[in-house]
Amino acid sequence: xxxxxxxxxxxxxxxxxxxxxxxxxxxxxxxxxxxxxxxxxxxxxxxxxxxxxxxxxxxxxxxxxxxxxxxxxxxxxxxxxxxxxxxxxxxxxxxxxxxxxxxxxxxxxxxxxxxxxxxxxxxxxxxxxxxxxxxxxxxxxxxxxxxxxxxxxxxxxxxxxxxxxxxxxxxxxxxxxxxxxxxxxxxxxxxxxxxxxxxxxxxx
Amino acid sequence: xxxxxxxxxxxxxxxxxxxxxxxxxxxxxxxxxxxxxxxxxxxxxxxxxxxxxxxxxxxxxxxxxxxxxxxxxxxxxxxxxxxxxxxxxxxxxxxxxxxxxxxxxxxxxxxxxxxxxxxxxxxxxxxxxxxxxxxxxxxxxxxxxxxxxxxxxxxxxxxxxxxxxxxxxxxxxxxxxxxxxxxxxxxxxxxxxxxxxxxxxxxx
DNA sequence: GTCTATAGGTTGATAGAC
DNA sequence: GTCTATCAACCTATAGAC
Numbered sequence: 001x002x003x004x005x006x007x008x009x010x011x012x013x014x015x016x017x018x019x020x021x022x023x024x025x026x027x028x029x030x031x032x033x034x035x036x037x038x039x040x041x042x043x044x045x046x047x048x049x050x051x052x053x054x055x056x057x058x059x060x061x062x063x064x065x066x067x068x069x070x071x072x073x074x075x076x077x078x079x080x081x082x083x084x085x086x087x088x089x090x091x092x093x094x095x096x097x098x099x100x101x102x103x104x105x106x107x108x109x110x111x112x113x114x115x116x117x118x119x120x121x122x123x124x125x126x127x128x129x130x131x132x133x134x135x136x137x138x139x140x141x142x143x144x145x146x147x148x149x150x151x152x153x154x155x156x157x158x159x160x161x162x163x164x165x166x167x168x169x170x171x172x173x174x175x176x177x178x179x180x181x182x183x184x185x186x187x188x189x190x191x192x193x194x195x196x197x198x199x200x201x202x203x204x
Numbered sequence: 205x206x207x208x209x210x211x212x213x214x215x216x217x218x219x220x221x222x223x224x225x226x227x228x229x230x231x232x233x234x235x236x237x238x239x240x241x242x243x244x245x246x247x248x249x250x251x252x253x254x255x256x257x258x259x260x261x262x263x264x265x266x267x268x269x270x271x272x273x274x275x276x277x278x279x280x281x282x283x284x285x286x287x288x289x290x291x292x293x294x295x296x297x298x299x300x301x302x303x304x305x306x307x308x309x310x311x312x313x314x315x316x317x318x319x320x321x322x323x324x325x326x327x328x329x330x331x332x333x334x335x336x337x338x339x340x341x342x343x344x345x346x347x348x349x350x351x352x353x354x355x356x357x358x359x360x361x362x363x364x365x366x367x368x369x370x371x372x373x374x375x376x377x378x379x380x381x382x383x384x385x386x387x388x389x390x391x392x393x394x395x396x397x398x399x400x401x402x403x404x405x406x407x408x
Numbered sequence: 409g410t411c412t413a414t415a416g417g418t419t420g421a422t423a424g425a426c
Numbered sequence: 427g428t429c430t431a432t433c434a435a436c437c438t439a440t441a442g443a444c
Binding site for chain 2 (some may be wrong): 032035045094109118134159160166171175178180181
Binding site for chain 1 (some may be wrong): 411412
């Protein structure tokens with residue numbers, strides 16, 4: 001969406017901040033308490049407003065959740081502003097794994113919350129598709145980097161760039177999901193470094 | 205559990221089937237409607253009983269959900285009874301990917317439902333750990349197969365068997381999750397076969 | 409825009425008859 | 427074990443004053 005340029009005067013926003021406080025509180029509750037506890041009262045209490053205020057700003061619960069989803073799903077900016085060409089493939093993959101895991105840490109609570117109800121799931125899926133936030137975006141980004149490196153000879157030519165990109169994304173996704181779901185257990189799984197080494201072995 | 209001969213009289217199980225009907229209905233609702241619609245009334249209606257019956261059998265909602273989770277989390281039996289040693293590694297990996305994706309298709313709705321509330325999440329995580337259903341089990345199974353193949357020389361010796369096993373599991377996990385969350389979109393992602401080819405390339 | 413107050417509906421849970 | 431009937435609690439949403 002359009003990034004709001006704010007030179008000195010704001011146009012239509014008396015900055016009472018109520019709306020943003022509500023969104024921020026809702027996102028907080030969603031992330032740490034789950035959607036089952038995301039009620040208008042809880043949100044209002046944590047935002048320091050009355051719960052009628054929630055309905056004033058968002059109409060109904062569906063409108064509120066839509067806004068919360070939109071607020072929480074934004075940052076897929078993923079290695080933005082990095083000079084990828086200057087880095088070793090292994091470094092890029094390592095960076096990508098870390099950035100992707102962080103991205104999923106932020107976003108998975110919202111994805112999970114939407115699974116509680118088919119209408120929410122459909123609404124979120126539609127939002128993701130409309131805003132080009134789906135997994136194919138990561139595949140395209142990482143995959144085209146890998147293809148470029150193939151043409152320069154820094155990544156072996158017989159690798160399927162998009163498939164490797166998807167495997168990287170999936171590894172980060174699963175790591176983040178296990179963390180969130182408290183599924184690591186005591187027995188430890190292979191480290192991120194071990195996975196990184198295997199991916200690197202695919203590329204060289 | 206002494207199974208003595210019971211000619212005409214059964215000991216502790218009048219098989220009215222109410223309890224199982226409730227569990228089955230609850231699991232059905234959970235999988236197709238999400239936990240937001242998993243109410244005692246909905247369950248009772250679909251099971252063909254009164255909703256007081258639900259509380260008779262399970263005490264309260266927490267007890268019901270615990271039983272539903274236990275019922276739905278059972279089958280991690282994963283390539284059971286197959287003679288793995290007789291198969292090519294690529295075939296085993298292909299079989300594993302399919303079996304794992306099916307497993308996650310069954311189990312993910314429950315994992316997702318538990319994320320709606322921290323208490324449910326903790327209860328399910330505890331159940332998974334207590335029953336040895338966590339991801340390390342798959343890693344151990346697939347990893348030890350790959351190690352055995354390394355010793356016979358059918359899988360290259362410098363591969364990290366456990367790391368590759370985890371990547372296989374993560375790929376299946378992510379595929380199943382995208383399907384459930386309706387996140388494939390129109391732009392198609394790399395196929396399962398393409399991912400399989402890359403994994404195979406890691407092993408040979 | 410924000411509040412108080414409240415209507416109206418749904419849910420978890422219990423009592424008591426059969 | 428299963429039912430009907432019911433309650434108290436909670437939630438979404440609205441009305442109306444400031």
